[in-house]
Amino acid sequence: MTAGLYIHIPFCRTKCPYCDFYSIPSLSLIPKWLEALRKEILVYKGLFPIFDSLYLGGGTPTVLSQSQWSELMETLFTHFAFSPSTEVTVEANPDDVTEGLMEHLRGLGVNRVSLGIQSFDDQELHDLKRRHTSQRATKAIRCIRHLGFNNLGLDLMYGLPGQTQTRWLETLKQALDFEPEHLSCYQLTIEEETPFGKMRDKGDIHPLDEEGQRALFIRTSSFLEQEGYVHYEISNFAKGKEFTSRHNMKYWQRLPYLGLGPSAHSFRGNRRWWNLKSVEGYCEALARGSVPVAGEETLSKEQQDLESLMLGLRTVEGIELDRLGDRSRSEKVLKDLKGTGLVRVEEGRVMPTREGFLMADGLPLLFSP
Amino acid sequence: MSNIRNFSVIAHIDHGKSTLADRMIQHAGLVSDRQFRDQILDTMDIERQRGITIKSNSVTLPYTSKAGEKYNLNLIDTPGHVDFSYEVSRSLASCEGAVLLVDASQGVQAQTVANVYMAMEHDLTIIPVINKIDLPSADVEQAKEQIETELGLDSESCILCSAKEGIGIEEVLEGIVKRIPGPDGKEENPLKALLFDAHYDSFRGVIVSCRLFDGRVQAGDAIRFMSNGATYKVEEVGVFRLRREPKNELCAGEVGYIISGIKTVSDTSIGDTITLDGHAASGPLPGFKEVKPVVFSSLYPISSDDYPSIVEALEKYKLNDAALVYQKDSSAALGQGFRCGFLGLLHLEIVQKRLETEYDQSFIMTVPSVQYQFTLQDGEKVIVDNPQYYPDPGSIESTAEPFIKANILIPERYMGAVMKLCIDRRGVNSRFNYPTPGRIEIFFDMPLAEVIVDFYDELKTVTQGYGSFDYEIIGYRESNLVKLDILVNGEPVDALSIIVHADRAREWGVRMCDRLKDEIPRHQFKIAIQGAIGGKIISRSTISAFRKDVTAKCYGGDVTRKRKLLEKQKKGKKRMKMVGSVMIPQNAFVAVLKSDKE
Numbered sequence: 001m002t003a004g005l006y007i008h009i010p011f012c013r014t015k016c017p018y019c020d021f022y023s024i025p026s027l028s029l030i031p032k033w034l035e036a037l038r039k040e041i042l043v044y045k046g047l048f049p050i051f052d053s054l055y056l057g058g059g060t061p062t063v064l065s066q067s068q069w070s071e072l073m074e075t076l077f078t079h080f081a082f083s084p085s086t087e088v089t090v091e092a093n094p095d096d097v098t099e100g101l102m103e104h105l106r107g108l109g110v111n112r113v114s115l116g117i118q119s120f121d122d123q124e125l126h127d128l129k130r131r132h133t134s135q136r137a138t139k140a141i142r143c144i145r146h147l148g149f150n151n152l153g154l155d156l157m158y159g160l161p162g163q164t165q166t167r168w169l170e171t172l173k174q175a176l177d178f179e180p181e182h183l184s185c186y187q188l189t190i191e192e193e194t195p196f197g198k199m200r201d202k203g204d205i206h207p208l209d210e211e212g213q214r215a216l217f218i219r220t221s222s223f224l225e226q227e228g229y230v231h232y233e234i235s236n237f238a239k240g241k242e243f244t245s246r247h248n249m250k251y252w253q254r255l256p257y258l259g260l261g262p263s264a265h266s267f268r269g270n271r272r273w274w275n276l277k278s279v280e281g282y283c284e285a286l287a288r289g290s291v292p293v294a295g296e297e298t299l300s301k302e303q304q305d306l307e308s309l310m311l312g313l314r315t316v317e318g319i320e321l322d323r324l325g326d327r328s329r330s331e332k333v334l335k336d337l338k339g340t341g342l343v344r345v346e347e348g349r350v351m352p353t354r355e356g357f358l359m360a361d362g363l364p365l366l367f368s369p
Numbered sequence: 370m371s372n373i374r375n376f377s378v379i380a381h382i383d384h385g386k387s388t389l390a391d392r393m394i395q396h397a398g399l400v401s402d403r404q405f406r407d408q409i410l411d412t413m414d415i416e417r418q419r420g421i422t423i424k425s426n427s428v429t430l431p432y433t434s435k436a437g438e439k440y441n442l443n444l445i446d447t448p449g450h451v452d453f454s455y456e457v458s459r460s461l462a463s464c465e466g467a468v469l470l471v472d473a474s475q476g477v478q479a480q481t482v483a484n485v486y487m488a489m490e491h492d493l494t495i496i497p498v499i500n501k502i503d504l505p506s507a508d509v510e511q512a513k514e515q516i517e518t519e520l521g522l523d524s525e526s527c528i529l530c531s532a533k534e535g536i537g538i539e540e541v542l543e544g545i546v547k548r549i550p551g552p553d554g555k556e557e558n559p560l561k562a563l564l565f566d567a568h569y570d571s572f573r574g575v576i577v578s579c580r581l582f583d584g585r586v587q588a589g590d591a592i593r594f595m596s597n598g599a600t601y602k603v604e605e606v607g608v609f610r611l612r613r614e615p616k617n618e619l620c621a622g623e624v625g626y627i628i629s630g631i632k633t634v635s636d637t638s639i640g641d642t643i644t645l646d647g648h649a650a651s652g653p654l655p656g657f658k659e660v661k662p663v664v665f666s667s668l669y670p671i672s673s674d675d676y677p678s679i680v681e682a683l684e685k686y687k688l689n690d691a692a693l694v695y696q697k698d699s700s701a702a703l704g705q706g707f708r709c710g711f712l713g714l715l716h717l718e719i720v721q722k723r724l725e726t727e728y729d730q731s732f733i734m735t736v737p738s739v740q741y742q743f744t745l746q747d748g749e750k751v752i753v754d755n756p757q758y759y760p761d762p763g764s765i766e767s768t769a770e771p772f773i774k775a776n777i778l779i780p781e782r783y784m785g786a787v788m789k790l791c792i793d794r795r796g797v798n799s800r801f802n803y804p805t806p807g808r809i810e811i812f813f814d815m816p817l818a819e820v821i822v823d824f825y826d827e828l829k830t831v832t833q834g835y836g837s838f839d840y841e842i843i844g845y846r847e848s849n850l851v852k853l854d855i856l857v858n859g860e861p862v863d864a865l866s867i868i869v870h871a872d873r874a875r876e877w878g879v880r881m882c883d884r885l886k887d888e889i890p891r892h893q894f895k896i897a898i899q900g901a902i903g904g905k906i907i908s909r910s911t912i913s914a915f916r917k918d919v920t921a922k923c924y925g926g927d928v929t930r931k932r933k934l935l936e937k938q939k940k941g942k943k944r945m946k947m948v949g950s951v952m953i954p955q956n957a958f959v960a961v962l963k964s965d966k967e
Contacts, residue, residue: 006925021926186921214917235921251925265925272929297929306939307932314923336858336950340894340914359893360919365938366893366950 008261017195022263053247062096097140153182318351380470443624452713463580466549473507552622560584575631587618591646601629662710669706682728756866794819878908888957
């Protein structure tokens with residue numbers, strides 16, 4: 001039950017119109033945030049005995065300077081205990097990747113890079129308002145490989161308005177040229193509170209229809225599996241089991257995690273809590289000597305079961321049959337699902353198929369009492 | 370008695386009946402402006418929401434005439450729907466006169482005519498009042514002409530008013546005093562009181578509303594209900610002035626209430642005659658009949674855990690609604706429940722709505738049915754009002770269903786549309802009558818089953834609101850009936866079965882499959898809905914499966930939000946019934962009946 005540690009670095013040079021993660025498009029508050037983070041680290045010191053994953057996400061973590069990185073990592077390593085084989089991931093923007101920074105990060109213990117490529121198509125990158133070009137992305141990957149990082153993940157997006165299957169496969173093939181150990185392929189979800197959401201409401205962009213989304217998903221999954229990747233979660237693929245994201249698996253397996261920084265979520269035992277979604281509010285709370293917690297919940301047995309079901313059915317591992325509750329009910333559901341090809345039952349587990357992944361939001365409702 | 374006036378207000382819906390009543394109540398000073406609210410006599414939420422009156426209500430209004438004489442004006446408010454036509458007739462029987470309210474811009478409409486005829490049958494003095502004269506679209510001359518030609522009333526006697534603006538209210542009150550005769554009847558005769566309403570009060574038990582024709586009654590008297598011979602000791606008598614106002618006694622000609630320790634309204638019958646046990650009248654007032662349910666439907670709790678609370682709610686509800694009957698029932702698809710009998714579909718809807726809102730119950734009501742009669746080959750006759758108990762088809766010798774005589778009154782121009790509607794609904798033996806030029810009265814013999822669901826709505830649609838409809842049951846007629854079953858993914862859902870005429874089975878099968886297709890949400894798998902008679906499939910529809918139902922991201926910050934969404938959906942699922950793995954929303958069980966035009 002080793003825990004994971006997440007640090008939210010809520011700063012971006014520019015905001016992307018599809019993103020609904022919390023961040024601010026200004027770097028001026030980084031020093032104040034670092035100071036607050038140091039205080040928050042002290043608050044939780046000792047709560048989790050040891051971590052075996054550290055994930056530095058954002059925002060755009062690579063906007064931090066080398067000295068800020070040193071300060072952050074040294075504080076973490078001073079106050080928290082990490083197992084020797086800890087997975088240390090940094091999310092990086094291709095535009096920020098320099099040999100100097102990456103070498104510095106490697107020196108600080110970073111052993112996994114998750115690179116926000118999104119697309120190798122310059123028109124698409126422009127539409128997504130990304131800072132980088134495909135050429136810059138290529139250069140960033142070469143740099144990371146050159147420095148000896150042997151666990152590289154590439155983040156890609158598909159299902160973009162107007163994107164054809166061919167165009168998407170083109171991006172995917174280019175990504176495969178670099179033989180990444182890990183691929184996250186996110187089908188574009190247009191979130192309400194984002195610029196894309198507002199554009200959709202005004203009719204300026206048109207999301208793909210259900211059938212189109214479905215076809216792209218199936219194509220992506222089968223193509224990458226052919227290429228030797230394991231489709232181990234809805235949007236995640238790994239070149240072998242050892243390259244699955246240990247940190248992210250903690251979310252899906254309901255293992256404990258501590259999240260620090262504005263808007264970060266933590267989970268321990270049957271309790272979940274989350275921080276203020278404001279850099280200022282976060283800094284002020286810690287300056288006052290208070291915790292920056294915005295909310296918390298204690299999960300009932302029923303809620304825990306529902307979460308296990310909901311999260312379990314998003315991964316290839318699925319969920320143990322015994323955890324589905326009432327046996328006669330779950331058997332009835334499984335009987336009805338037979339022939340739909342959405343799940344398969346093996347070795348006492350119910351596992352979603354590729355088609356099942358496509359239905360993962362509704363499946364838990366069928367099994368839940 | 371010469372200073373008493375008993376009257377009703379009759380009007381087409383929306384012609385301003387409740388507003389006029391409100392103004393009269395305000396004029397009488399029964400309520401301060403601060404306490405006043407619109408539709409003051411309509412106390413039930415459903416009456417206010419739908420703008421209709423369901424329960425009869427009465428109020429005694431003090432009035433001093435222009436000549437300086439003091440009067441008590443008893444306003445008896447009546448329900449306005451064919452389901453309750455018997456209650457209306459008893460209310461009218463309690464009056465000597467009626468104020469006929471006609472909207473100045475809409476003129477005389479069908480409901481008005483039907484109501485006027487009913488009032489004439491009771492020999493009431495009718496005072497025509499033209500309302501809403503303040504509206505720009507008001508056409509008083511045309512309204513007058515219609516009152517003269519279509520109703521045969523003297524248009525010179527019309528009073529003009531605007532209830533909303535408070536114009537002409539005094540004239541209406543003066544008209545009531547001057548034109549409607551005071552009640553006759555003798556105080557020294559044995560008591561004869563007509564029971565026109567009863568409602569339940571949790572402190573006092575049943576409060577009976579009645580009109581005294583003869584005699585007198587006071588606290589301490591032993592009274593007797595002439596229909597069943599039950600006797601009670603009177604605890605209190607009085608009149609309604611929005612609140613109950615006790616009096617020493619009620620005398621011939623008066624309208625008021627009697628409290629006498631009656632436990633439930635089911636112990637009383639509307640239209641009954643109340644007399645004194647020791648000094649009984651020789652015979653009851655005319656017109657009493659036992660009200661019998663004609664529409665039956667089963668009621669099942671959504672969750673079996675809710676069964677005890679439904680039992681309690683029904684028991685409480687029944688205290689105030691004598692017309693509802695129910696008994697235990699069970700279904701393979703829906704579990705334990707109740708078979709209920711209603712006066713008509715509106716009555717069913719009222720019970721449903723009140724149990725939901727006032728008693729906070731969630732339940733499913735199945736497809737309404739009438740009582741069918743089966744003669745078996747061994748000569749036995751069985752009555753079936755629940756498709757579940759449809760006899761083995763091999764054992765049936767003959768089948769019969771209740772027929773009604775439908776009485777429809779319309780402007781002549783709608784004759785074609787109405788004829789078609791009636792014939793589509795298996796109407797036979799049509800007869801016509803021309804009461805006034807331009808109007809036609811159509812009679813049809815029709816199966817009751819064809820009118821209980823949405824006939825009245827359809828009639829109003831095809832006649833643009835000008836059609837009025839009334840019916841009486843004329844007995845059973847032989848009819849070729851079959852049982853139509855609905856299968857969801859191959860599993861029959863007993864609660865969706867209906868008994869229909871063989872000629873209309875296919876039409877119903879198609880309609881129900883189509884409706885269910887709209888009502889049942891998409892699932893992860895394809896759902897087949899089939900209509901079947903015996904083992905033979907006669908209609909089908911398919912609900913396609915979801916093609917994609919997943920969001921791309923689920924990390925630390927998403928878990929709580931996603932779980933909460935699922936919890937909400939789970940709650941929604943609890944309001945559905947599971948048939949196999951198919952979730953059927955509770956509404957679907959009633960929606961299958963509604964025509965798809967809505």
